[in-house]
Amino acid sequence: xxxxxxxxxxxxxxxxxxxxxxxxxxxxxxxxxxxxxxxxxxxxxxxxxxxxxxxxxxxxxxxxxxxxxxxxxxxxxxxxxxxxxxxxxxxxxxxxxxxxxxxxxxxxxxxxxxxxxxxxxxxxxxxxxxxxxxxxxxxxxxxxxxxxxxxxxxxxxxxxxxxxxxxxxxxxxxxxxxxxxxxxxxxxxxxxxxxxxxxxxxxxxxxxxxxxxxxxxxxxxxxxxxxxxxxxxxxxxxxxxxxxxxxxxxxxxxxxxxxxxxxxxxxxxxxxxxxxxxxxxxxxxxxxxxxxxxxxxxxxxxxxxxxxxxxxxxxxxxxxxxxxxxxxxxxxxxxxxxx
Amino acid sequence: xxxxxxxxxxxxxxxxxxxxxxxxxxxxxxxxxxxxxxxxxxxxxxxxxxxxxxxxxxxxxxxxxxxxxxxxxxxxxxxxxxxxxxxxxxxxxxxxxxxxxxxxxxxxxxxxxxxxxxxxxxxxxxxxxxxxxxxxxxxxxxxxxxxxxxxxxxxxxxxxxxxxxxxxxxxxxxxxxxxxxxxxxxxxxxxxxxxxxxxxxxxxxxxxxxxxxxxxxxxxxxxxxxxxxxxxxxxxxxxxxxxxxxxxxxxxxxxxxxxxxxxxxxxxxxxxxxxxxxxxxxxxxxxxxxxxxxxxxxxxxxxxxxxxxxxxxxxxxxxxxxxxxxxxxxxxxxxxxxx
Numbered sequence: 001x002x003x004x005x006x007x008x009x010x011x012x013x014x015x016x017x018x019x020x021x022x023x024x025x026x027x028x029x030x031x032x033x034x035x036x037x038x039x040x041x042x043x044x045x046x047x048x049x050x051x052x053x054x055x056x057x058x059x060x061x062x063x064x065x066x067x068x069x070x071x072x073x074x075x076x077x078x079x080x081x082x083x084x085x086x087x088x089x090x091x092x093x094x095x096x097x098x099x100x101x102x103x104x105x106x107x108x109x110x111x112x113x114x115x116x117x118x119x120x121x122x123x124x125x126x127x128x129x130x131x132x133x134x135x136x137x138x139x140x141x142x143x144x145x146x147x148x149x150x151x152x153x154x155x156x157x158x159x160x161x162x163x164x165x166x167x168x169x170x171x172x173x174x175x176x177x178x179x180x181x182x183x184x185x186x187x188x189x190x191x192x193x194x195x196x197x198x199x200x201x202x203x204x205x206x207x208x209x210x211x212x213x214x215x216x217x218x219x220x221x222x223x224x225x226x227x228x229x230x231x232x233x234x235x236x237x238x239x240x241x242x243x244x245x246x247x248x249x250x251x252x253x254x255x256x257x258x259x260x261x262x263x264x265x266x267x268x269x270x271x272x273x274x275x276x277x278x279x280x281x282x283x284x285x286x287x288x289x290x291x292x293x294x295x296x297x298x299x300x301x302x303x304x305x306x307x308x309x310x311x312x313x314x315x316x317x318x319x320x321x322x323x324x325x326x327x328x329x330x331x332x333x334x335x336x337x338x339x
Numbered sequence: 340x341x342x343x344x345x346x347x348x349x350x351x352x353x354x355x356x357x358x359x360x361x362x363x364x365x366x367x368x369x370x371x372x373x374x375x376x377x378x379x380x381x382x383x384x385x386x387x388x389x390x391x392x393x394x395x396x397x398x399x400x401x402x403x404x405x406x407x408x409x410x411x412x413x414x415x416x417x418x419x420x421x422x423x424x425x426x427x428x429x430x431x432x433x434x435x436x437x438x439x440x441x442x443x444x445x446x447x448x449x450x451x452x453x454x455x456x457x458x459x460x461x462x463x464x465x466x467x468x469x470x471x472x473x474x475x476x477x478x479x480x481x482x483x484x485x486x487x488x489x490x491x492x493x494x495x496x497x498x499x500x501x502x503x504x505x506x507x508x509x510x511x512x513x514x515x516x517x518x519x520x521x522x523x524x525x526x527x528x529x530x531x532x533x534x535x536x537x538x539x540x541x542x543x544x545x546x547x548x549x550x551x552x553x554x555x556x557x558x559x560x561x562x563x564x565x566x567x568x569x570x571x572x573x574x575x576x577x578x579x580x581x582x583x584x585x586x587x588x589x590x591x592x593x594x595x596x597x598x599x600x601x602x603x604x605x606x607x608x609x610x611x612x613x614x615x616x617x618x619x620x621x622x623x624x625x626x627x628x629x630x631x632x633x634x635x636x637x638x639x640x641x642x643x644x645x646x647x648x649x650x651x652x653x654x655x656x657x658x659x660x661x662x663x664x665x666x667x668x669x670x671x672x673x674x675x676x677x678x
Binding site for chain 2: 069071107135146149150181183184186188190191194214215216217218219220230231232234235236238239240241242243244245246247248249250251254255258260261263264265266267268271274275278279
């Protein structure tokens with residue numbers, strides 16, 4: 001049995017999308033159990049209108065609502081009865097629960113996870129690792145992408161180890177090619193942080209370090225894992241998403257500007273639909289937080305039911321693959337580097 | 340008279356593209372004079388086969404060639420007779436020459452510029468400011484995008500002032516909207532550098548600071564200048580270029596996969612050509628180095644003649660607009676912030 005908590009409030013399409021996504025995963029995985037966190041008065045009627053295996057679903061009543069602009073620290077302090085914070089507490093206290101999925105505020109989730117949920121043994125800083133599609137049909141993970149805006153070379157080495165094991169064990173990528181995000185390919189490029197990290201990563205035999213990556217090559221398919229500080233990793237991921245979205249939006253606007261283009265596009269309707277799906281980051285699951293003692297998956301705020309389903313599936317597979325113990329085992333082989 | 344130096348070697352299409360681009364600018368601007376730097380034995384025959392106003396063109400003989408993988412410091416030290424380093428020396432020593440355009444190694448150019456060419460009075464660090472097209476048909480400048488991988492809040496303020504004056508005086512953008520690249524929109528987001536810079540930019544009345552920008556909004560058209568450290572600014576610009584290129588490449592491959600799509604695309608051929616031009620960064624000129632006492636424009640290594648022409652035009656307009664004295668004037672109004 002694998003029991004996963006779903007924070008049912010906080011996303012643009014919550015709670016319906018969260019409930020429906022979770023129930024879809026329930027149907028697919030017979031040993032999956034769900035705890036749905038949120039206002040019982042809203043969740044109960046929602047569940048009643050769906051058909052599902054009620055024996056494997058329970059509700060964690062959490063009536064408080066988190067506002068859009070609330071500060072993470074205020075959420076932890078003042079919203080103890082919100083769906084997110086109650087779920088975090090249950091994740092911490094209940095040994096039968098192994099993972100949590102949330103589409104709520106990233107800042108609040110990170111703050112709550114780091115202060116309430118322990119880290120895997122030896123891990124200094126948990127880090128986010130979202131996945132993006134590459135041009136040859138594969139995926140690439142970027143770690144960290146926002147949990148740690150300031151990092152040391154040792155943090156970067158741990159991100160590399162965790163993300164590499166994640167890709168290998170959860171996505172069956174053999175011997176993942178790990179790169180360091182930098183402003184040029186040569187070893188001596190970048191600031192002191194990058195230069196030291198390059199050296200450290202080169203010395204880490206448990207990963208397949210292939211050198212520096214320039215950001216323009218992210219989608220090329222030449223890399224499986226890209227290691228970065230949380231600030232530039234965030235810029236890398238969000239710029240990719242933003243550019244793809246803006247470009248597709250521009251294409252659409254231009255198509256509607258001329259009858260001839262509209263005719264042409266009609267013949268290509270299926271292709272454009274496919275492109276849109278290809279660049280729809282919801283299809284690649286959420287951003288997992290690597291390094292916490294229990295699995296936490298952050299879904300996009302705009303997640304629909306399919307995206308939530310992918311997140312639950314991700315959490316399920318992470319738990320099944322015993323990623324946590326594997327990370328602890330590998331990290332224990334390295335003395336912390338003194339810098 | 341405005342005299343501009345052209346480093347004719349170093350780009351993928353040099354020296355032909357550099358010579359042709361420069362001569363096109365010569366034809367457009369009657370008071371423009373050119374100094375073409377490079378091997379006379381190559382440049383003379385090239386010029387002889389073109390028709391142009393020979394009275395306004397001279398050659399600076401520089402026979403040495405810079406290799407692709409040479410370290411910037413080695414270039415400065417060992418390649419004194421290369422087209423780039425001889426040009427930098429002439430730019431420094433000859434008062435009649437006001438600007439330089441190069442498509443050679445960025446690292447070598449920055450190193451040579453910073454050590455050989457002085458800075459404008461009050462400027463602590465020169466910074467690159469490339470331009471990107473926005474979705475509403477405008478442009479946005481990103482400063483810095485790679486000259487300074489480590490910066491202080493005061494550097495960021497100076498980048499904001501320089502880039503704002505650049506957009507206003509060279510591109511007629513009225514009251515440019517200046518944003519700080521950050522991982523979220525709220526003032527308290529990011530590391531200490533970003534938080535202090537936010538405060539400092541808010542207090543700088545000479546610029547129109549509109550707050551933090553998340554990287555996904557770069558192309559939205561809501562900003563005219565984005566201020567960043569050279570590392571994340573580089574990631575921002577290169578990721579945008581890379582994603583747009585990869586996406587257009589994917590569209591092309593997908594079109595060729597089915598006859599129906601090929602038919603549709605035939606009707607839309609003009610549109611696809613326009614999109615490609617829209618996202619062709621060469622159409623928006625080079626990356627100018629703001630803050631040096633003489634104008635330096637870095638063209639893309641893959642620059643063709645049109646791109647070189649745009650770079651020369653940029654340098655010409657920067658000189659004409661008296662951007663340098665305006666930057667000195669504004670920067671002198673601010674005491675350096677102590678951090």
